[in-house]
Amino acid sequence: MEQDPKTSQTRETLAVQAMGRVDPQTRAVVPPIHIASTFIRDQDNAYSGGYSYGRPDNATVRELEEIVAMLEAAPAAMAFGSGMSAAIAVFAALPAGSRVLAPQVMYWALRKWLATDAAKIGLRVTFVDMSDLTVLEAELAREPAVLVWIETPSNPLWTVLDIQSIAEIAHRAGARLCVDSTCASPVLTQPLLLGADIVMHSATKYLNGHSDALAGVLATQSTDALWGDIARVRYTYGMLLGPFEAFLVIRGVRTLHLRVRASCANAMELARRISGHKAVSHVLYPGLPTHADHALAARQMSGGFGGMLSIRLAGGVQAAISAAARVQVWKRATSLGGVESLIEHRASIEGEGTPCPPDLLRLSCGVECVDDLFLDLDRAFG
Numbered sequence: 465m466e467q468d469p470k471t472s473q474t475r476e477t478l479a480v481q482a483m484g485r486v487d488p489q490t491r492a493v494v495p496p497i498h499i500a501s502t503f504i505r506d507q508d509n510a511y512s513g514g515y516s517y518g519r520p521d522n523a524t525v526r527e528l529e530e531i532v533a534m535l536e537a538a539p540a541a542m543a544f545g546s547g548m549s550a551a552i553a554v555f556a557a558l559p560a561g562s563r564v565l566a567p568q569v570m571y572w573a574l575r576k577w578l579a580t581d582a583a584k585i586g587l588r589v590t591f592v593d594m595s596d597l598t599v600l601e602a603e604l605a606r607e608p609a610v611l612v613w614i615e616t617p618s619n620p621l622w623t624v625l626d627i628q629s630i631a632e633i634a635h636r637a638g639a640r641l642c643v644d645s646t647c648a649s650p651v652l653t654q655p656l657l658l659g660a661d662i663v664m665h666s667a668t669k670y671l672n673g674h675s676d677a678l679a680g681v682l683a684t685q686s687t688d689a690l691w692g693d694i695a696r697v698r699y700t701y702g703m704l705l706g707p708f709e710a711f712l713v714i715r716g717v718r719t720l721h722l723r724v725r726a727s728c729a730n731a732m733e734l735a736r737r738i739s740g741h742k743a744v745s746h747v748l749y750p751g752l753p754t755h756a757d758h759a760l761a762a763r764q765m766s767g768g769f770g771g772m773l774s775i776r777l778a779g780g781v782q783a784a785i786s787a788a789a790r791v792q793v794w795k796r797a798t799s800l801g802g803v804e805s806l807i808e809h810r811a812s813i814e815g816e817g818t819p820c821p822p823d824l825l826r827l828s829c830g831v832e833c834v835d836d837l838f839l840d841l842d843r844a845f846g
């Protein structure tokens with residue numbers, strides 16, 4: 465199991481113990497939540513405590529950032545009020561006029577923002593089929609870009625992208641690589657160790673794991689000028705994560721490895737059982753040997769193939785909507801990565817321009833008993 469070089473403990477142990485921090489005043493095993501928005505200056509006008517105001521920084525948020533940096537083998541991490549704000553902070557930190565390459569399959573709201581709003585801050589965005597490395601190379605040769613953005617496994621089709629090869633191609637062309645690794649979580653993939661420059665998570669999902677906090681994080685390969693610019697965006701736009709949410713995510717991260725392992729096991733078992741079902745025409749899950757990216761996923765992801773899968777109903781869009789309407793154990797809701805299993809007719813959400821087929825249901829596998837999850841689906845398929 466992967467060890468943290470600073471402590472020689474596994475990343476799992478460090479996460480479970482939230483880095484072993486205790487409250488220095490009371491020796492409580494759970495440090496307090498720091499909620500102050502302002503801090504006393506010293507008589508010589510300095511801030512010897514290291515904090516001045518609540519918008520740039522917060523002690524509870526720093527605790528979370530230390531854990532995320534450890535999990536991603538990064539020198540530094542930053543936490544934001546949502547996954548979207550973490551992602552947009554990266555784009556907003558780029559110089560106006562920058563060219564950015566993004567994948568065709570990715571989280572729909574960010575794809576929409578890139579397609580419609582990124583131009584308002586002077587970015588030029590091209591969507592590229594990142595699964596074809598020659599297409600990516602040709603696009604970068606045609607015109608350089610400052611940033612390549614990818615998401616893997618990609619929501620909601622669960623294609624897997626080759627982080628190491630894409631990092632090499634991006635770097636050869638002078639671009640940075642940022643990876644949205646939300647659906648892999650730091651348990652299954654560590655993009656920075658594969659050559660990515662920045663990794664992003666919607667911490668609303670697996671890191672928190674209990675569907676009760678919105679949060680986003682970035683972790684970096686280098687605390688370079690871009691990282692400083694991202695910190696300035698977070699500070700000036702007021703994107704810092706709130707202290708209570710930071711506490712909730714820290715609490716969630718304590719069980720991250722257990723939860724991700726259980727979700728992966730449920731997803732794998734369900735993918736196997738559903739594969740033969742007559743109501744289902746396709747099962748999209750990189751853990752299945754029949755999945756086009758299975759070999760890459762097996763190489764790049766360790767310990768499982770993720771807790772997310774999608775299915776396409778043989779009866780088409782109406783059959784998909786009806787099946788989602790009939791479930792009882794699965795909850796009909798958006799989002800993913802929580803302990804409870806969620807089901808969603810994705811095309812209804814994604815709207816125009818989505819690569820999502822209309823007959824697709826997205827399943828976020830929680831940690832419930834897999835037999836209950838399967839029987840509920842089987843009943844719902846009718």
Ligand code: PLP
Binds near residue numbers: 619800
């Ligand atoms: N990235 C991925 C892959 C997601 O699934 C989501 C949300 O569903 C986001 C980013 C955005 O995160 P948030 O909802 O925390 O802003």
